[in-house]
Amino acid sequence: MRRRDFMAVALPTAVAGWSGPAWALTESDAAVGVRAAIERGAVTAVGLLGRTDGFLGNPKVRIELPGPLRQAATLLRSTGQGARLDELVTAMNRAAEAAVPQARTLLVNAAKSMSVDDALRIVRGGDTSVTQFFEGKTRQPLTQQFLPIVGQATEKVSLAARYDAVAGRAAKLGLLKERDADLRGYVTARALDGLYLVIGEQEREMRRDPVGTGSAILKKVFGG
Numbered sequence: 423m424r425r426r427d428f429m430a431v432a433l434p435t436a437v438a439g440w441s442g443p444a445w446a447l448t449e450s451d452a453a454v455g456v457r458a459a460i461e462r463g464a465v466t467a468v469g470l471l472g473r474t475d476g477f478l479g480n481p482k483v484r485i486e487l488p489g490p491l492r493q494a495a496t497l498l499r500s501t502g503q504g505a506r507l508d509e510l511v512t513a514m515n516r517a518a519e520a521a522v523p524q525a526r527t528l529l530v531n532a533a534k535s536m537s538v539d540d541a542l543r544i545v546r547g548g549d550t551s552v553t554q555f556f557e558g559k560t561r562q563p564l565t566q567q568f569l570p571i572v573g574q575a576t577e578k579v580s581l582a583a584r585y586d587a588v589a590g591r592a593a594k595l596g597l598l599k600e601r602d603a604d605l606r607g608y609v610t611a612r613a614l615d616g617l618y619l620v621i622g623e624q625e626r627e628m629r630r631d632p633v634g635t636g637s638a639i640l641k642k643v644f645g646g
Contacts, residue, residue: 467621485515551625
């Protein structure tokens with residue numbers, strides 16, 4: 423079977439609910455549809471998270487102190503520093519909210535540059551395929567973009583230096599991952615985790631209800 427014929431048959435049948443004729447979906451349609459889908463999901467995710475309380479007000483992505491440091495936080499609260507700890511948690515989440523809008527351009531460019539093979543893998547890959555695609559394409563460059571933004575947003579917090587000191591000791595003892603041993607790195611990693619999580623939620627919603635997106639090409643690729 424030729425590649426174009428394979429794409430016309432394999433892609434729609436890989437999507438739950440497809441009942442249309444194989445010839446109704448061309449290779450070009452498939453690629454355009456998947457690009458549109460993941461671009462739409464990425465832009466929506468950025469909009470949801472890159473605003474006030476996008477992280478702080480969402481329990482699914484809210485950034486808390488890493489587990490091994492919560493014991494130290496409990497001790498600090500017992501000495502009357504609870505307000506400062508709350509300030510630190512708020513600052514971490516505000517830093518993530520400030521950084522996420524910078525991801526929009528890179529995510530959109532990654533979607534637009536997707537190959538037909540990438541599109542096929544995403545359609546057949548299940549609910550985490552878009553997350554995996556974006557992580558592979560964007561995590562490293564977004565980390566570099568986010569770090570200075572997060573640093574500017576957290577360096578003014580009174581407990582930021584103490585976090586680095588305590589986290590550094592915890593990392594040396596093997597209680598904390600090295601990437602979490604400084605505040606900038608920890609918040610950046612959690613911000614990206616939250617971004618990819620919400621992108622994945624957008625993908626699942628799109629797969630569940632492609633007609634609801636209002637996009638003709640998404641209805642054709644993902645709908646019945």
